[in-house]
Amino acid sequence: MxxxxxxxxxxxxxxxxxTEPTHRQAWREVLGRYDMRFDEQAMVALNGAPTWRIAQAIIEQHHASLDPYALAREKTDAVKTMLLDTxxxxxxxxxxxxxxxxxxxxxxxxxxxxxxxxxxxxxxxxxxxxxxxxxxxxxxxxxxxxxxxxxxxxxxxxxxxxxxxxxxxxxxxxxxxxxxxxxxxxxx
CATH class of the missing domain: 3.40.50.1000 (HAD superfamily/HAD-like)
Structure with missing residues (x-):
């Protein structure tokens, strides 16, 4: 073919x-630290985007004053601990x-x-x-x-x-x- x-x-x-369920779980864990959540449909629309860009969209949605690169690093660290097992x-x-x-x-x-x-x-x-x-x-x-x-x-x-x-x-x-x-x- x-x-x-x-x-x-x-x-x-x-x-x-x-990997998608694991990425979503990592986002839930990290965002929970800041009392934030992500919209499932918005997350699907950003599939394929780098982590910092997704972090930036979440920060903008919540009008938070966080660094998207730092938030992305937190999410990446969380996902690293989960991925190999799941x-x-x-x-x-x-x-x-x-x-x-x-x-x-x-x-x-x-x-x-x-x-x-x-x-x-x-x-x-x-x-x-x-x-x-x-x-x-x-x-x-x-x-x-x-x-x-x-x-x-x-x-x-x-x-x-x-x-x-x-x-x-x-x-x-x-x-x-x-x-x-x-x-x-x-x-x-």
Missing amino acids: YERYAGLIFDMDGTILD VRPLPLIDVVKAWHGRRPMAVGTGSESAIAEALLTHLGLRHYFSAVVAADHVKNHKPAPDTFLLCASQMGVEPGRCVVFEDADFGLQAAKSAGMDAVDVRLL
């Missing part, structure tokens, strides 16, 4: 790994396994590299990917194309010959802006 592509790029959270691969990992060794593959994620690398390694999946591009590797995050363009570059594949697997609108926009085809995994 993906024969015509020279490279495959996968978003991580919600696409190949079931996250499992999603069914799309079968596509990764089927194409391993046949095409270069990369992960392009809005998560920080420390979390992405730890999760992929812990689950025995890191060896499938020639590159992992995370939020701290690019200046402009999804919906900008930078994450996926860097994935293509690190795989040595022209962007127009790549397909991106995504579960978030920001990621789908980023793939389109990068000149790549995209598969909305929510429709699979």
Whole structure:
């Protein structure tokens, strides 16, 4: 089905790994310290955005005077302690396994590299990917194309010959802006 592509790029959270419930629990824990909550629909709309951007939206919603980068660090620290015990691969990992060794593959994620690398390694999946591009590797995050363009570059594949697997609108926009085809995994 993906024969015509020279490279495959996968978003991580919600696409190949079931991290969303853990991320939401970490947000609840951290925001509870400040007597704040997040709106579930607003959080879904921000899927694919870096943690600091989500923190900024929550802070603005609550008219709080917190540093979004500090709040994001707190959330990242909380999620690190939870993720390795709770996250499992999603069914799309079968596509990764089927194409391993046949095409270069990369992960392009809005998560920080420390979390992405730890999760992929812990689950025995890191060896499938020639590159992992995370939020701290690019200046402009999804919906900008930078994450996926860097994935293509690190795989040595022209962007127009790549397909991106995504579960978030920001990621789908980023793939389109990068000149790549995209598969909305929510429709699979």
